[in-house]
Amino acid sequence: MCTGNIYRSPLAEHLLKQRLPGAQQVIHLSSAGTLAAVGMPMAATAGAFLLKRGADPSGTRARRLTRELVEQSDLVLGAATEHREAAVQLSPVWSLTRAFTLCEFARLVRAEDATGVVDPAERFAALVQGAVARRGAAGAHTGDDDIDDPVGTHPRKVRACLVRIEGVVERIAAAVRTG
DSSP, X not given: OBSSSSSHHHHHHHHHHHHOGGGGGTOOOOOXXXXXXXXXXXXXXXXXXXXXXXXXXXXXXXXXXXXHHHXXXXXXXXXXXXXXXXXXXXXXXXXXXXXXXXXHHHHHOOGGGGTTOOSHHHHHXXXXXXXXXXXXXXXXXXXXXXXXXXXXXXXHHHHHHHHHHHHHHHHHHXXXXXX
16 A cells, blocks of 8 residues: 555555466455545556556556455555554554555565465465564664655656565565465
């Protein structure tokens, strides 16, 4: 999730779908925004970025994050700390062990947490549990977990944001695929 659901979170959603094609039967991927203007299309820059990578962004429209979306999720990833906190505010008990920033989860997830787990749903659950267990450990935080909103910034900053998301998504997808 992100703020407007037109750049960061839909980009991450589409890139994860592209990188995890077989997992989509078990892992439902979607995105939402904390302040989204419902129905707004994905930003053209983000859509063009996806097209260059062979992903199809057509029909992507912004939607608003709700309590129901949070509670229907086994994992909630926000572009920045404020988004993770928004999920926790919507459903504190449910999301405390399921909400991360995208970068935080990528840093904490380890393929070895699901070594030998063949069932895709059980594998995904083991990866999330491993990341939760690592959170707060000494030395677990090694950098900035927020991906800044590119809206209204210079095209170079927009591109840097999109490339950063792509790298973070690849680390997550690699952990999910390995097994």
